[in-house]
Amino acid sequence: MSGTSPVIEVDELCKSYGGTVAVDEVSFAVARGEIFGMIGPNGAGKTTTVECVEGIRKPDAGRISVLGLHPLRDRARLRQVLGVQLQHGMLPDRLRVGEALTLYRSFYRDGVEPERLLAELGLTASRNTAFADLSGGQAQRLSIALALVGKPRIAVLDELTTGLDPQARRDTWELVEQVRESGVTVLLITHFMEEAERLCDRVAIIDRGRLAALDTPDGLIARAGVQQRVRFRATGPFDRARLAGLAEVSGVTTQRGEAVVTGTGDLAHAVNAELVRQGVVATEIRLDRATLDDAFLAVTGRRPAPDGERE
Numbered sequence: 344m345s346g347t348s349p350v351i352e353v354d355e356l357c358k359s360y361g362g363t364v365a366v367d368e369v370s371f372a373v374a375r376g377e378i379f380g381m382i383g384p385n386g387a388g389k390t391t392t393v394e395c396v397e398g399i400r401k402p403d404a405g406r407i408s409v410l411g412l413h414p415l416r417d418r419a420r421l422r423q424v425l426g427v428q429l430q431h432g433m434l435p436d437r438l439r440v441g442e443a444l445t446l447y448r449s450f451y452r453d454g455v456e457p458e459r460l461l462a463e464l465g466l467t468a469s470r471n472t473a474f475a476d477l478s479g480g481q482a483q484r485l486s487i488a489l490a491l492v493g494k495p496r497i498a499v500l501d502e503l504t505t506g507l508d509p510q511a512r513r514d515t516w517e518l519v520e521q522v523r524e525s526g527v528t529v530l531l532i533t534h535f536m537e538e539a540e541r542l543c544d545r546v547a548i549i550d551r552g553r554l555a556a557l558d559t560p561d562g563l564i565a566r567a568g569v570q571q572r573v574r575f576r577a578t579g580p581f582d583r584a585r586l587a588g589l590a591e592v593s594g595v596t597t598q599r600g601e602a603v604v605t606g607t608g609d610l611a612h613a614v615n616a617e618l619v620r621q622g623v624v625a626t627e628i629r630l631d632r633a634t635l636d637d638a639f640l641a642v643t644g645r646r647p648a649p650d651g652e653r654e
């Protein structure tokens with residue numbers, strides 16, 4: 344995190360619905376200009392946490408500060424600096440793209456020229472299209488445009504690319520990177536591990552209402568102690584015992600004529616260096632890198648839903 348004070352501070356946030364504890368003493372801080380991700384199983388408490396940050400839910404306990412504002416007491420001022428992505432189905436079907444942007448622009452003192460946003464988000468040709476007639480990707484881009492039209496300092500994006508095809512998803516990721524480059528801090532809730540790994544500077548894993556882990560994607564993967572795998576074919580025989588004796592290595596097996604070495608740390612480098620010491624040349628060396636999926640499993644005990652699906 345940079346030396347500047349955080350733009351969002353959440354301190355020991357608690358929220359229950361009747362007997363259901365949705366958020367249980369969650370604390371974190373989001374630095375200016377970062378893309379901060381929240382991942383976790385369904386019902387883990389992500390949306391409730393973010394809704395408390397947005398000032399649309401009242402916490403039972405804890406302290407939240409957003410750009411120095413209190414989400415409930417300073418709600419009107421908060422609305423001017425926080426851009427929130429619309430959830431599906433929140434616009435009237437017959438409202439046209441251009442009209443929606445102009446309407447939303449009118450809610451803010453400061454803002455971006457709607458025409459400019461339309462162009463930047465590739466929506467110029469859809470300006471006169473009614474919301475109900477937009478494709479999934481176009482509707483998603485419109486919801487992002489509406490989150491940005493008030494020139495927010497923080498954008499909250501919830502389920503950014505759910506329902507989009509892979510190409511539209513990648514285009515949306517580029518868009519979010521542009522948003523961040525323009526100086527906006529992004530709070531992103533996602534079910535896609537690949538999305539979190541690719542976009543987020545830091546990721547909070549929320550599980551059963553608690554903050555289970557918080558780190559960079561690489562840090563989460565490394566801290567989970569997830570096993571990595573290096574596969575290679577060797578040009579000649581090599582001493583397996585010496586390979587197995589390396590600090591980084593936990594196992595050496597052979598699969599379909601390939602040596603498969605499992606372990607942690609800088610495994611590929613350690614294996615390669617040992618083979619060089621043995622005078623063996625490895626061909627087709629491949630590293631099966633651990634991913635955020637593995638870290639998620641290690642932290643929550645559950646696999647993320649396939650391809651970010653809702654369970």
Ligand SMILES: Nc1ncnc2c1ncn2[C@@H]1O[C@H](COP(=O)(O)OP(=O)(O)OP(=O)(O)O)[C@@H](O)[C@H]1O
Nearest residue numbers: 360363364365383384385386387388389390391392
């Ligand atoms: N309005 C509500 N009334 C009662 N219980 C609720 C309400 N909203 C959420 N909950 C419950 O609180 C818990 C946390 O829900 P929340 O929506 O914050 O989780 P989430 O991590 O955002 O889940 P998802 O990934 O499914 O959106 C769940 O057990 C949920 O059923």
